Amino acid sequence: MPEQLKLFADETSEPHGFRLLPSFISAQEERALIEHIQGLPLAPFQFGAFEGKRRVASFGWRYNYSLLKLESANPVPDWLRPLAHRIERFFELPDEAIQQFLCTEYDEGTGIGWHRDKPHFDQVFGLSLASACKFRFRRKSGAAWQRLAFDVEPCSLYRMSGASRHDWEHSIPPVPARRYSVTFRTMVAA
Ligand SMILES: O=C(O)CCC(=O)C(=O)O
Numbered sequence: 001m002p003e004q005l006k007l008f009a010d011e012t013s014e015p016h017g018f019r020l021l022p023s024f025i026s027a028q029e030e031r032a033l034i035e036h037i038q039g040l041p042l043a044p045f046q047f048g049a050f051e052g053k054r055r056v057a058s059f060g061w062r063y064n065y066s067l068l069k070l071e072s073a074n075p076v077p078d079w080l081r082p083l084a085h086r087i088e089r090f091f092e093l094p095d096e097a098i099q100q101f102l103c104t105e106y107d108e109g110t111g112i113g114w115h116r117d118k119p120h121f122d123q124v125f126g127l128s129l130a131s132a133c134k135f136r137f138r139r140k141s142g143a144a145w146q147r148l149a150f151d152v153e154p155c156s157l158y159r160m161s162g163a164s165r166h167d168w169e170h171s172i173p174p175v176p177a178r179r180y181s182v183t184f185r186t187m188v189a190a
Protein backbone atom coordinates (compact mmCIF):
# COMPACT_ATOMS: atom_id res chain seq x y z
CA MET A 1 0.00 0.00 0.00
CA PRO A 2 1.47 3.39 -0.92
CA GLU A 3 2.56 5.15 2.25
CA GLN A 4 0.75 8.39 1.35
CA LEU A 5 -2.61 6.62 1.56
CA LYS A 6 -2.16 6.50 5.29
CA LEU A 7 -2.13 10.30 5.34
CA PHE A 8 -5.67 10.27 4.03
CA ALA A 9 -6.80 7.72 6.56
CA ASP A 10 -9.70 9.27 8.36
CA GLU A 11 -9.98 7.64 11.78
CA THR A 12 -13.29 8.90 13.07
CA SER A 13 -14.00 9.11 16.77
CA GLU A 14 -17.57 7.86 16.27
CA PRO A 15 -18.61 5.27 15.57
CA HIS A 16 -15.57 3.66 17.11
CA GLY A 17 -13.78 1.27 14.79
CA PHE A 18 -15.07 2.91 11.62
CA ARG A 19 -12.42 4.07 9.22
CA LEU A 20 -12.78 5.61 5.78
CA LEU A 21 -9.93 5.55 3.27
CA PRO A 22 -10.54 7.66 0.15
CA SER A 23 -8.76 6.60 -3.06
CA PHE A 24 -7.89 3.14 -1.80
CA ILE A 25 -7.82 2.01 -5.44
CA SER A 26 -7.13 3.94 -8.66
CA ALA A 27 -9.79 4.89 -11.22
CA GLN A 28 -8.21 2.35 -13.57
CA GLU A 29 -8.53 -0.43 -11.00
CA GLU A 30 -12.10 0.68 -10.38
CA ARG A 31 -12.98 0.33 -14.08
CA ALA A 32 -11.47 -3.16 -14.23
CA LEU A 33 -13.36 -4.24 -11.11
CA ILE A 34 -16.69 -2.94 -12.43
CA GLU A 35 -16.14 -4.90 -15.64
CA HIS A 36 -15.41 -8.06 -13.69
CA ILE A 37 -18.50 -7.60 -11.51
CA GLN A 38 -20.69 -6.93 -14.55
CA GLY A 39 -19.45 -10.22 -15.98
CA LEU A 40 -20.57 -12.19 -12.90
CA PRO A 41 -23.82 -14.12 -12.73
CA LEU A 42 -25.36 -11.67 -10.26
CA ALA A 43 -28.57 -12.89 -8.65
CA PRO A 44 -31.26 -10.94 -6.79
CA PHE A 45 -30.45 -10.89 -3.10
CA GLN A 46 -32.56 -13.57 -1.42
CA PHE A 47 -33.83 -12.53 1.96
CA GLY A 48 -36.01 -15.40 3.15
CA ALA A 49 -39.22 -15.13 1.14
CA PHE A 50 -38.29 -11.66 -0.11
CA GLU A 51 -36.13 -10.71 -3.03
CA GLY A 52 -34.02 -7.63 -2.45
CA LYS A 53 -33.54 -5.15 -5.26
CA ARG A 54 -29.81 -5.53 -4.96
CA ARG A 55 -28.04 -8.11 -7.11
CA VAL A 56 -25.21 -10.05 -5.55
CA ALA A 57 -22.54 -12.74 -5.98
CA SER A 58 -20.79 -14.34 -2.98
CA PHE A 59 -17.46 -16.12 -2.82
CA GLY A 60 -15.81 -18.16 -0.09
CA TRP A 61 -18.84 -18.21 2.18
CA ARG A 62 -22.42 -17.06 1.90
CA TYR A 63 -25.11 -16.60 4.50
CA ASN A 64 -28.24 -18.46 3.47
CA TYR A 65 -31.18 -16.31 4.65
CA SER A 66 -33.69 -19.09 3.94
CA LEU A 67 -31.86 -21.78 5.93
CA LEU A 68 -30.41 -19.22 8.40
CA LYS A 69 -26.94 -20.66 8.15
CA LEU A 70 -23.56 -20.13 6.62
CA GLU A 71 -22.71 -22.24 3.59
CA SER A 72 -19.68 -22.47 1.37
CA ALA A 73 -19.73 -20.54 -1.90
CA ASN A 74 -17.57 -20.59 -5.04
CA PRO A 75 -13.85 -19.96 -4.52
CA VAL A 76 -12.75 -16.34 -4.73
CA PRO A 77 -11.83 -15.37 -8.31
CA ASP A 78 -8.23 -14.46 -9.17
CA TRP A 79 -9.10 -10.80 -9.81
CA LEU A 80 -10.40 -10.32 -6.25
CA ARG A 81 -7.79 -12.07 -4.09
CA PRO A 82 -4.98 -9.48 -4.62
CA LEU A 83 -7.32 -6.77 -3.37
CA ALA A 84 -8.05 -8.78 -0.24
CA HIS A 85 -4.29 -9.11 0.29
CA ARG A 86 -3.89 -5.37 -0.03
CA ILE A 87 -6.54 -4.85 2.65
CA GLU A 88 -4.97 -7.52 4.87
CA ARG A 89 -1.58 -5.85 4.59
CA PHE A 90 -2.91 -2.34 5.16
CA PHE A 91 -4.82 -3.37 8.29
CA GLU A 92 -2.09 -5.76 9.47
CA LEU A 93 -4.33 -8.80 9.34
CA PRO A 94 -2.95 -12.31 8.81
CA ASP A 95 -2.79 -13.47 5.17
CA GLU A 96 -6.08 -15.05 4.11
CA ALA A 97 -7.93 -13.52 7.09
CA ILE A 98 -10.54 -12.31 4.61
CA GLN A 99 -12.64 -15.34 3.77
CA GLN A 100 -15.94 -13.94 2.58
CA PHE A 101 -16.52 -11.79 -0.49
CA LEU A 102 -19.72 -10.17 -1.66
CA CYS A 103 -20.10 -8.25 -4.92
CA THR A 104 -23.23 -6.11 -5.01
CA GLU A 105 -24.94 -4.05 -7.69
CA TYR A 106 -27.35 -1.31 -6.61
CA ASP A 107 -29.49 0.00 -9.41
CA GLU A 108 -30.41 3.68 -9.27
CA GLY A 109 -32.98 4.08 -6.50
CA THR A 110 -31.82 0.98 -4.58
CA GLY A 111 -30.22 0.99 -1.15
CA ILE A 112 -29.82 -1.31 1.82
CA GLY A 113 -31.93 -1.11 4.97
CA TRP A 114 -30.78 -0.89 8.57
CA HIS A 115 -28.87 -3.96 9.71
CA ARG A 116 -25.79 -5.33 11.37
CA ASP A 117 -23.84 -7.95 9.43
CA LYS A 118 -24.26 -11.58 10.50
CA PRO A 119 -22.41 -12.57 13.69
CA HIS A 120 -20.42 -15.27 11.84
CA PHE A 121 -18.36 -12.45 10.36
CA ASP A 122 -15.90 -10.29 12.25
CA GLN A 123 -14.36 -7.27 10.53
CA VAL A 124 -16.12 -5.87 7.48
CA PHE A 125 -14.45 -3.88 4.66
CA GLY A 126 -16.35 -2.22 1.84
CA LEU A 127 -15.01 -0.92 -1.45
CA SER A 128 -17.29 1.53 -3.28
CA LEU A 129 -17.42 1.63 -7.06
CA ALA A 130 -19.06 3.70 -9.82
CA SER A 131 -20.97 6.25 -7.74
CA ALA A 132 -21.00 7.91 -4.35
CA CYS A 133 -23.42 7.05 -1.56
CA LYS A 134 -24.34 8.08 1.94
CA PHE A 135 -23.31 5.55 4.55
CA ARG A 136 -25.45 5.91 7.67
CA PHE A 137 -25.04 4.62 11.21
CA ARG A 138 -27.55 4.54 14.02
CA ARG A 139 -27.53 3.27 17.59
CA LYS A 140 -30.24 3.26 20.22
CA SER A 141 -29.53 5.78 22.95
CA GLY A 142 -32.26 5.58 25.60
CA ALA A 143 -35.53 6.21 23.77
CA ALA A 144 -33.81 8.05 20.91
CA TRP A 145 -31.44 7.08 18.12
CA GLN A 146 -27.94 8.41 17.81
CA ARG A 147 -27.22 8.92 14.09
CA LEU A 148 -24.23 9.64 11.88
CA ALA A 149 -23.69 9.69 8.13
CA PHE A 150 -20.62 9.70 5.90
CA ASP A 151 -20.20 10.51 2.22
CA VAL A 152 -18.53 7.53 0.62
CA GLU A 153 -16.89 8.24 -2.72
CA PRO A 154 -16.11 5.69 -5.42
CA CYS A 155 -12.65 4.07 -5.00
CA SER A 156 -12.83 4.51 -1.22
CA LEU A 157 -12.65 1.72 1.30
CA TYR A 158 -14.35 1.69 4.68
CA ARG A 159 -13.68 -0.61 7.59
CA MET A 160 -16.14 -1.55 10.31
CA SER A 161 -14.73 -3.18 13.40
CA GLY A 162 -15.38 -2.85 17.13
CA ALA A 163 -18.44 -0.79 18.06
CA SER A 164 -19.11 0.35 14.49
CA ARG A 165 -19.38 -3.29 13.51
CA HIS A 166 -21.05 -4.83 16.56
CA ASP A 167 -23.12 -2.09 18.24
CA TRP A 168 -24.15 0.30 15.48
CA GLU A 169 -26.48 -0.54 12.62
CA HIS A 170 -25.69 0.71 9.12
CA SER A 171 -27.68 1.42 5.98
CA ILE A 172 -27.40 3.09 2.57
CA PRO A 173 -30.30 5.23 1.31
CA PRO A 174 -31.41 4.74 -2.31
CA VAL A 175 -28.46 5.61 -4.55
CA PRO A 176 -28.87 8.36 -7.18
CA ALA A 177 -26.91 6.36 -9.80
CA ARG A 178 -25.90 2.73 -10.24
CA ARG A 179 -23.35 1.73 -7.64
CA TYR A 180 -21.27 -1.39 -7.09
CA SER A 181 -19.56 -2.53 -3.95
CA VAL A 182 -17.28 -5.32 -2.87
CA THR A 183 -17.60 -6.38 0.75
CA PHE A 184 -14.72 -8.29 2.33
CA ARG A 185 -15.24 -10.03 5.67
CA THR A 186 -13.07 -11.89 8.13
CA MET A 187 -14.58 -14.78 10.07
CA VAL A 188 -15.24 -15.11 13.78
CA ALA A 189 -13.06 -17.96 15.12
CA ALA A 190 -15.14 -21.15 15.24
O1 LIG B 1 -22.66 -1.78 -0.34
C1 LIG B 1 -22.11 -1.53 0.74
O2 LIG B 1 -21.11 -0.80 0.84
C2 LIG B 1 -22.67 -2.10 2.04
C3 LIG B 1 -23.28 -3.47 1.92
C4 LIG B 1 -23.68 -4.02 3.26
O3 LIG B 1 -23.83 -3.33 4.23
C5 LIG B 1 -23.87 -5.47 3.39
O4 LIG B 1 -23.92 -6.17 2.34
O5 LIG B 1 -23.95 -5.96 4.52
Ligand SMILES: [Fe+2]
Nearest residue numbers: 115116117170
Ligand atom coordinates in the same frame (compact mmCIF):
# COMPACT_ATOMS: atom_id res chain seq x y z
FE1 LIG C 1 -23.74 -4.54 6.03
